[in-house]
Amino acid sequence: MKLVYTPDLKSCGSNTVWVRFPPAALSRSLRNKSGDWRNWLACLLWEQEVAGSNPVSPTIFMKPKFFKTITGQKIPLPIFFPDATRAVLKTLDSADIENTKTPGILVNTFHLNNFPGTSVIKEHDGIRNFMNWGGGVISDSGGFQVMSLAKTFKTKKSPVSDIGVNFKIPNTNKKILFTPKTSIDFQMVLKTDMVVVLDDFTDLDADLNKQRETVERTILWARECKKLFDKYKIKNKPYLLGVVQGGYNLELRKECTERLVEIGFDGLGYGGWPQNADKTFNYNIPKIIGENCPDNYLLYGLGVGKPHEIVKMVQMGWNIFDCVLPTRDARHKRLYVFNAKTIDDIDLSDDKFYSYYVPDKEIHSHDLSPISTACDCLLCTRYDRSYLHHLFQIGDMTAGRLATIHNLRFYSLLMEKLRPIYGSI
């Protein structure tokens, strides 16, 4: 028996078992059987074949799930949207993004509310026209900035209260009060496909009282955001995402999940820091969130993650991701490459399916081979290692652009490989 990972159904021969990922609920129940549910399913099908029963039972065949944009597009899940925080994917323009087969992007409410502000976006009737971007768009609420900006610039008094957050915008004297209403209203101006509620969080290892405080505030704001969101009576409404907080504490995470579900959203996000203090990824939290929310919910790992982390979370039923890693790493001279020789040979069940490539090492200065043969991006199809080495050495911006294009194609390929869902024919 052969398992084929392909998004193209037509390419599957009649003797091939091809497999689709089940929706979250099925994924969860399969996973509970034993370790990797993919292996479990493979074993099941194999046993059926050996026993002489029809191994091509269509029972596990599931309809693919889609992320629907307000413009009517249907993007198959799971998806990874890179971060265009300030309405630009650093070093790229919208045409470049499109060419990497990236289906959508994430923009940031807080940063765009500061610059350029409401009026210009309104004149464009939303962020899509402003950027001339045709794909999907999710707007982050600004909750992360509560943590990374307000809390890292330590002030005597906490900038966060139940009303909202007092920000002093970095490098300016401008001060603003950022509230759930500011966030929702501006996200509606942005006209994105998914609106994220404003949340509050702290370090994962903060004490329980502190964690509980941020959870309470997160729920308070979520309820407020939901109420404000419901007031908008428009035709193509975006998704509304609640964000689960609670640090390491699984009970708190569970409680937060349940109380958010009670309020009612289209999906839930894994908020806070996805890693433990020792930098290892914390899978227990997405597990408990997934187990405690309805099956039809979209599950969004905010700021997740490294390629292997995404693979694991997809297996757990999570289907939306965003992260700065591919774009930032590209500028910082870290490229992601599949270990396979060709795109067809990419095997995500292998734990070490990718590695890093550091382009500015001297060893590459005379290497005439492409960065990766398992990639069809602009960089890999048109230039070789010595040229990229040269571009990074002289510090030319083109190096950042080509590297970013490559890393984005790596992530879009990764998601393509994850997309086929378990089933059988």
Place this chain on the structure above:
RNA sequence: CCAGCGGUGACCGAACGGUUAGGUGACAGUCUGUAAAACUGUUUUGAGCAGGUUCGACUCCUGCCCGCUGGA
């Protein structure tokens, strides 16, 4: 040929009569809802050559070599 200026680690480049900056490069790391094309380590005790003065010279003096500039 004469005069002036100069010669500092793989490269660039300061200061200083006593414990020699810094940068680049090289090597090894970090980055997870982006104040980051950033940051953190590690890396050669190195002064054109030969002498001299001095307790002590990369620093002051002499000669030679080399380079640049100007003059014959």
